[in-house]
Amino acid sequence: MNIFSVLHCEIRKIIRANVFWLVFLIFAFGPIMMGVGIILSSDAGGINWKMYLTELLDSLAPLGLIGYTFIAAWVFGREFSDKTIKDLLAKPVSRSKIVLSKFIVILAWSLLLSMYMFAIGFAVGGILGVAGGSASFIWNIFFKFIITSLLFIIVTTPGTLLANVSKGYLAPLGLILIIVILSNVLASFGFAPYFPWTIPSVFQSTGFLKLSSIIILASTGIAGIVGTFAWWRFAEQQ
Template sequence: MNIFSVLHCEFRKIIRANVFWLVFLVFAFGPIMMGVGTISSGNTGDINWQMYLTELLSGLAALGLIGYTFISAWVFGREFTDKTIKDLLAKPVSRSQIVISKLLVILAWDLLLALFMFAVALAAGGVLGVTGWSTVLIGDIFFRFILTSILFIVVTTPGTFLANVSKGYLAPLGLILVIVIFSNVLASMGFAPYFPWTIPSVFQSTGFLNVSSIIILAFTGIAGIVGTFAWWRFAEQQ
């Protein structure tokens, strides 16, 4: 059994799960409500696509962090809560291949969710009558949003590690709620470029990251991935 077979099985498990579709349904409300809030805060005629998307996506990218964390925690944590971990380990495939397959599934799901939220944001803006459409403008904003989403995906890897250690997905969700609170406090104190979970928002607003922020972001992402591989390699599966 090679890694492609494992990857295929992982994709099938995810798509057949009700949670897969429920995530998209739940996160459709975020862009819609934020879009309505953005429009209602001013006159519709005074809000163009640049103003609308800039304000909307700054909050939407951070909202995605919760979704990305849930996805990574659920993909690994469900094996423990559903009691399927022993069946998974009984397959004639290495644990490293299992982890790689799950990480690739998480990445694909996260990017799909990011694309979905951006599409809903565009649809909401069109329905609400936002003016000043420009293909070049939308393309630039979309590119920055996707890069920001990828940065947020990178910092969800510690949650992935925690999902395995705690053998479930509740602990990572609790952690991310605490992180959101700390993020607001640290951002107000000027530490946003140095806290892993606020660094993506810095890029979203400025389009630039300093070297120290990049190093912190990379270290956080790598630490979570290495920790996950190490846990699956050395921890005793009960």
């Protein structure tokens, strides 16, 4: 089997799962509640698209981290929880193609979730009468939000490794809850540019990253990817 056949099978498997649709249902509530809260807390008629989207996406981007981590952990971890790992390994396809197809699906699903949350938040603003924004500004802030989402997706790769090592998706979810708490603490002490899981939020707020932050972020993502490929290549599959 070539990589496209493996990817096709992986996509069909994901779309047919109830979890795929539940993720979009659950993560619709975040932008809805945040958007309504931002508008209601502002002075009547005193909020425009720049104020609304800036505040919304600064809060929404870290929320996406939880969703992206769940997606990454579930795509790998479900093979163990559903006990389909042996059937998967019995297929006439290399393990590296299986891992690569899963990473591609994780990337596509996570980006789709990111665009979905932005669309929901934008729709809430439009329905509740936010005005005063230009198409170019909205496009620019959307583009920055997508880049921020990609940065968050990069740091979910250690979660994929943990999902394989722990043979399930609960451990990565527990880890991300600890990371969220730790991120708030470190950010309050000024360490946000040096902690992998807060670096994307720095980009969302400032629009740029220092070289040290880029190196830390890239190293974290690469470590998770390489570790996952290595685990599938060398670890004993029970």
